[in-house]
Amino acid sequence: MRPRPATVALPVAVVRAVESSAMSALPDGMLMQRAATAVALSAGTMLREITGRVTGSRVVLLVGSGDNGGDALFAGARLATRGARVDAVLVADRWHEQGAEALRRSGGRFVSAGDPLAHDLLAAAELLAAADLVVDGILGIGGHGALREPAASLAAIAREIDVSVLSVDLPSGVDADTGEVSDPMRAIRADRTVVLGVLKPGLLIGAGSALAGDLEVADIGLNLEGLDPCDTVMRVDHQAAARAFVRPVAGDDKYSRGVVGLSTGSELYPGAAVLSAGGARHGIAGYVRYFGPAHAAVVAAWPDTVARPGRAGLGGRAQCWVVGSGRGTDEDARLAILDAASQAGPLVLDADALTLIADDPDVRAAVSSRAGVTVITPHDGEFARLAGVPVGADRLGSARSLARAWGAVVLLKGSATIVTAPSGAAYVTVAAPPELATAGSGDVLAGLIGSVLAHHQARAVIDHDTAARLVAAAAHVHGVAGALAVGPGRAITSTDVLTALPAAVSQVRGWARADT
Numbered sequence: 001m002r003p004r005p006a007t008v009a010l011p012v013a014v015v016r017a018v019e020s021s022a023m024s025a026l027p028d029g030m031l032m033q034r035a036a037t038a039v040a041l042s043a044g045t046m047l048r049e050i051t052g053r054v055t056g057s058r059v060v061l062l063v064g065s066g067d068n069g070g071d072a073l074f075a076g077a078r079l080a081t082r083g084a085r086v087d088a089v090l091v092a093d094r095w096h097e098q099g100a101e102a103l104r105r106s107g108g109r110f111v112s113a114g115d116p117l118a119h120d121l122l123a124a125a126e127l128l129a130a131a132d133l134v135v136d137g138i139l140g141i142g143g144h145g146a147l148r149e150p151a152a153s154l155a156a157i158a159r160e161i162d163v164s165v166l167s168v169d170l171p172s173g174v175d176a177d178t179g180e181v182s183d184p185m186r187a188i189r190a191d192r193t194v195v196l197g198v199l200k201p202g203l204l205i206g207a208g209s210a211l212a213g214d215l216e217v218a219d220i221g222l223n224l225e226g227l228d229p230c231d232t233v234m235r236v237d238h239q240a241a242a243r244a245f246v247r248p249v250a251g252d253d254k255y256s257r258g259v260v261g262l263s264t265g266s267e268l269y270p271g272a273a274v275l276s277a278g279g280a281r282h283g284i285a286g287y288v289r290y291f292g293p294a295h296a297a298v299v300a301a302w303p304d305t306v307a308r309p310g311r312a313g314l315g316g317r318a319q320c321w322v323v324g325s326g327r328g329t330d331e332d333a334r335l336a337i338l339d340a341a342s343q344a345g346p347l348v349l350d351a352d353a354l355t356l357i358a359d360d361p362d363v364r365a366a367v368s369s370r371a372g373v374t375v376i377t378p379h380d381g382e383f384a385r386l387a388g389v390p391v392g393a394d395r396l397g398s399a400r401s402l403a404r405a406w407g408a409v410v411l412l413k414g415s416a417t418i419v420t421a422p423s424g425a426a427y428v429t430v431a432a433p434p435e436l437a438t439a440g441s442g443d444v445l446a447g448l449i450g451s452v453l454a455h456h457q458a459r460a461v462i463d464h465d466t467a468a469r470l471v472a473a474a475a476h477v478h479g480v481a482g483a484l485a486v487g488p489g490r491a492i493t494s495t496d497v498l499t500a501l502p503a504a505v506s507q508v509r510g511w512a513r514a515d516t
Contacts, residue, residue, distance in 0.1 A: 006217040007240060008224060009199035009233040011177050011429070012141045018198070018222050029098070031220060032067065035168075036074030036099075038218030038361070042194040043079055043135060043166055050164055051132050055083030060131040061103075062154055062188075064138040065092035068168045071196070072137025073099030075168075080106035087111060087131075091138055091151040093110045121150050125157050134158055134165045136188045138172035141200060146186035147173045155188050163358025167193040170200055171211045179206025180393040187211060197222040201233045202427045205395050205416045229465070230424030233396065236431075236476040238511035244452055244473030245284055245508055258454035259359055261318030262447065263311065263336040264325035264350075265294035272326025272351075274301045275440045276447035281305060282501035283451025283474070289318055292327065292336070311336050319457035320346040322450035324441040325352030334363060339367045346373040346453040346467060350446040354378055358385040367408075373467040374408040377446060383412060400424055407466045411449075411475060413442065414431070419472040421464045427472030431479030435486045440494030441478075448501070449474045480504040487495045 010018065023031050047057045061076045063069040073096055076086040086108040088100070100110070111127060112120050120468045128134060138151050147155055151172065158165055165188060170176055173187025179202035181187050190260055192212040193203065197220045202208040234240070242466045248257055260280045265273020273294035279300055280288045290298045290307035298307040311332065321340040329352050340347055341363075347370065349357060354376060357364045367374055376386070382388050384401065389399045390414070399412040403420040412418040415434065419427040456462050462470070478497070481504035485496040 005198050005219050005222070005224065006236045007203045007237055008227070009204060009235060010227070010231065011075035011105060011201060014231045015141060015198060015200065018224070022222050032070055032074065034220040035071045035218070036078065038220060039071050039075035039135065039166070039167060039168055039194050040078035042192065042216055042218070043075060043133060043440070046133055046164060046166055047084070054079065057084045057128055057132045058384050059084050059086045059133050059135060060127050061086065061088040061135045062138050062151070062172075063088050063090050063092075063095055064140075064151070064172070065094045066140045067096070070096030070099040070137075072135050073103050075135065076108055077102040080108045087127050089127065089154065091154065095322040106427045113215045114442050121153060124150075124154060128154065128157050128163060129161050131163050134163050134192060136165055136167040136172050138188065140169060140438045141170060141176040141516045143176060147188075148182035152186040156185060159189050165190045165213075167212070169193070169196045170203055171310070173210070174202050174208035174211055175206075176200040176202045178202055178394040178396065179204070179208030180208040181211060181248055184211070189213075192216060192278065193414060194218055196220055198224060199235060201396055201428070203416060204233070204235055204430055205414075206393065208470050209416055209490060210510065216302045224323045225250060231451065233428055233461050234472070236427050236429040236472045238480075238508045241473040241476040241508045242512035244456070245477060245505055246455075247509065252286070254286035255317075256458060257284065258320070258451070258456070258458035259287040259289060259318045260447070260450040260454035261289045261291065261321045261340075262442065262450065263290075263292045263321065263323045263340060264327050264446070265292055265297070266326055266328045266333075268328065269326030270294035270297035271440060273298050275443035276322060276325045277302050277305050277307075278498045279444035279501070281447075282498065282505070283448045283455070284505075285451040285454040288451075293332075311339055318343070318345065318454065320348065320450045320454035322348040322350065322446050324350035325446050327352045329355050334360060337363050338366050341370055344372050345457050346375065346462065348377070348446055348450050348453065350376045350442060354382045354386060358382075363505040370408060373464055374406070375411065375449060375453070375463060375467060375471055376406065376408050376443025377411040377413065377449070379413040379442075396420075396426060408464065409464055409471055411471055416478070417472075417475045419475060421468035425468055427468060429472055429476040429479055431476050432482050433479075433486050435492050436479065436482035436497065438492065438494055441482070441497055444498050444501070445478045446495055448478055477501070477504050477508055
């Protein structure tokens, strides 16, 4: 099945290779014409949203020296032929000549931004202030670092006057591979980005995701088949998540649907056990077992959960174990990890369990030597303890490095959740609202992950690459539950997220396709 352009992100080096292959098979300049058409269509849609029309609207192009500038110029020519007034502000000492000629022939006008203190910059600023829409074609995927003058001043002016901005491929000033923005005040903040052919990781992760606005992926005919999974980053959407959140089938029983075991919570933090067990029971496993000091609280909250004190039974029947989440770091918690690590099925380590594997050589050895799938779920602080270094600006690269070092699936928490396998396969989900950053949210997620892994492990033994896809799907559904819980601007708690999980699962399942 051909990858959907809206769900796959490629690093710059691979994008260049894919584009080169496409250009070699097309007439000269055809790929840019396809890109320009996509930009013009997106700009036209925005103009109708803003002013109700294209004819008579005012469009300003910010034009750099590269192909993005050419895309913007050709798109501007198309808009001008539809009756828009188009002004191109040239921010470099060279530009795409054929694109500029096309705009001239269509009646477009040109302004050179010149020196930041010169009259020309003031003229450009006046154009921006009168514009209905600004098209950002300053830098492309090869751009690095903050915008230089005069582009930096123009970006600041556009931000100050709050004019609507459409970026071509990615906002100028954003690193396409990492999402790093070295200076947010010297970068374009877009309302929408028309992505050409395929997503770039920097649109999904890091500070770049906050500057990209709405993402509109335009299919310009790039061949995305046969890609190395280690070169791709998959954006999880409802359709992809639906492949993991399968429905029960005739003949299923509670065991065939999967048994998830939990050793979470403590006398000090019984709520963590309740939340993780709730996440597990609202997932797709058929049976939830709990062993630990918070067993009474778990049974009181969820009488359909089998709960017992202590560690006795951790060797019992379960396709996946979840350990950590408020369990503490005492000797009993340490032994719980060792017991669970000795089992063959997937093991999810969250919160306190991550502290133990980072600090205790014996626990670390037991986990790293497992033959079965291991999943670790760090936030930035836990990542630093596990890796010995901070996450840094390249969150995707950092997550991949940790997955290789630990031989585990890594779920790196953040505004965009990143999931990576030791092979380098990677997923990103951006469904979660900021309100999901609330106490106990990770406990719910850990239980949900365990439920999904247990179900699929009951069907067939899963490897790390499969587990990474399933973990990413669980993170996506968790984010959807957060969005449903927030609703029209509510403040939420983790119990709200838990309550919204069944609706989130139902919403995602509605996107299931017969051919996936």
